[in-house]
């Protein structure tokens with residue numbers, strides 16, 4: 265399991281309780297193994313529902329009535345006096361972050377039964393979906409039809425709504441930007457109960473204010489997303505690097521190539537060693553170099569990447585969907601804390617088909633002791649910083665937490681109005697830190713505060729699915745609230761929704 269428990273955890277409870285807690289902390293994998301078949305059944309049920317909906321072709325036809333039901337709930341909230349602000353009724357355990365939002369218990373919750381893919385328009389090159397559609401569901405539908413999203417944020421269960429209202433970043437973000445930048449239209453239910461369709465042209469203020477607003481301007485009821493032609497494979501090149509300078513220069517070279525690279529990412533395995541991966545979609549594969557990494561008996565992707573540090577540079581052909589979901593089966597590298605022997609070939613061949621356990625079910629079944637253990641001995645953070653600060657940022661993280669692998673994902677940040685306003689188009693990089701800090705003295709609050717201060721000084725941004733310890737003033741100076749405040753006033757949101765900060769700050773989380 266994760267690490268040694270704190271004294272508080274070892275000391276809490278007595279007799280049987282203490283024994284149970286010890287088992288839950290140190291042998292969580294026993295429970296997780298039991299969760300695997302449950303995850304399979306849960307997925308199968310979701311699949312059966314999608315299949316039925318598709319066969320009956322009922323989703324597009326039902327959309328209007330489902331949206332009317334959302335508007336009706338908002339009107340009921342108004343009629344009842346609008347005492348508590350509103351949020352979605354999606355329970356905390358279903359969301360793809362470590363947090364459980366406290367406000368779900370006190371606010372007026374609005375049910376959004378919006379789980380369907382609505383329409384694929386090959387001429388316009390867009391797909392229209394409801395907000396609870398997941399990345400796994402979208403690639404399963406689009407890829408076989410010869411289309412795909414310009415980029416697909418892992419993990420499988422991330423929803424379109426969460427990625428728009430929060431944010432999404434992936435390995436083609438250096439080309440396309442963040443998830444919001446591939447969205448062309450939003451349908452929203454506003455605080456007055458009206459339904460609006462918004463594009464860059466029809467209402468630029470609202471269009472640019474929606475991303476990163478965390479459901480505090482209205483409820484998203486549909487999104488139109490750009491699509492691109494899909495080819496069958498990704499030709500992926502692995503290039504080991506032996507220093508941070510080399511990593512930075514290879515990444516910059518690869519994103520700057522005139523002929524372009526569709527995908528660029530790096531995993532650092534220490535501050536001196538990493539592997540940069542660059543890829544493009546292709547229609548044929550060299551048979552000898554085909555690697556179907558999505559097969560359940562294949563090694564965890566990050567371990568496969570690590571092997572190139574020993575074997576040297578290489579090229580592989582990976583089926584497109586396997587590439588898009590390459591970090592799903594190992595939950596990046598978090599799975600090693602949950603099923604420590606999960607990469608053993610015997611386990612992979614026998615039980616790999618049941619992995620990964622669903623994040624939602626892990627959240628639902630984690631005990632208080634496991635939650636506290638994670639909170640005190642674990643870091644899950646993504647920091648978006650200008651690419652020129654990459655070396656300093658990694659050294660800073662190394663000094664503070666020394667967590668590896670480290671995810672490096674470059675992305676383009678256009679100069680647009682909204683929360684992430686930058687003076688000119690810029691290239692940023694997401695540094696993803698997920699794991700158990702090795703540096704002694706890790707303190708979740710103090711360490712994260714220092715990291716946040718570093719990011720703020722570098723003119724960067726913190727991803728808000730993770731814990732933020734910033735004060736409201738610091739938060740407001742990291743994220744440009746000019747347009748957001750203007751829209752909250754225009755849409756009269758004050759009583760209807762809390763401010764973003766009040767939804768994402770530490771106090772709002774259990």
Ligand SMILES: Cc1cc2nc3c(=O)[nH]c(=O)nc-3n(C[C@H](O)[C@H](O)[C@H](O)COP(=O)(O)OP(=O)(O)OC[C@H]3O[C@@H](n4cnc5c(N)ncnc54)[C@H](O)[C@@H]3O)c2cc1C
Pocket residue numbers: 307310311313314315317318323324379380381382399400401402404405406420558585586587589590592593
């Ligand atoms: C034209 C068309 C229209 C459709 N319209 C609708 C609609 O209106 N509404 C609707 O809800 N559905 C619709 N569907 C069906 C739907 O989009 C998917 O086909 C269905 O949801 C598949 O579900 P799945 O992702 O669970 O299936 P699977 O592909 O069996 O996937 C099972 C799980 O494994 C994951 N997975 C699969 N392959 C990999 C891999 N290589 N690497 C990592 N993980 C992987 C998946 O993400 C998923 O979590 C439509 C399909 C088509 C073709």
Ligand SMILES: NC(=O)C1=CN([C@@H]2O[C@H](COP(=O)(O)OP(=O)(O)OC[C@H]3O[C@@H](n4cnc5c(N)ncnc54)[C@H](OP(=O)(O)O)[C@@H]3O)[C@@H](O)[C@H]2O)C=CC1
Pocket residue numbers: 350351352353354358359360361365376395417418419421422423424425426427429430431432433434478479480482483484485727728729767
């Ligand atoms: N590769 C990547 O980019 C990854 C991104 N993530 C992060 O995970 C999060 C997405 O997780 P997911 O479980 O899908 O979403 P969540 O349920 O966590 O939703 C995120 C926020 O968006 C709001 N929201 C979601 N849908 C709607 C809607 N239809 N209308 C209004 N508000 C909405 C939620 O409001 P409310 O609180 O009211 O429910 C919540 O505040 C994002 O924040 C993303 O940054 C995580 C892993 C990888």
Ligand SMILES: CC(C)=CCC[C@@H](C)[C@H]1CC[C@H]2C3=C(CC[C@]12C)[C@@]1(C)CC[C@H](O)C[C@@H]1CC3
Pocket residue numbers: 360361362418433595596598602623626627630634638644646696698727
């Ligand atoms: C690529 C980006 C931007 C982010 C990736 C973040 C993920 C690594 C985390 C998002 C949700 C996290 C959770 C866990 C591990 C790390 C994430 C997948 C747990 C599964 C860890 C074990 C706990 O008991 C439950 C956690 C739920 C959320």
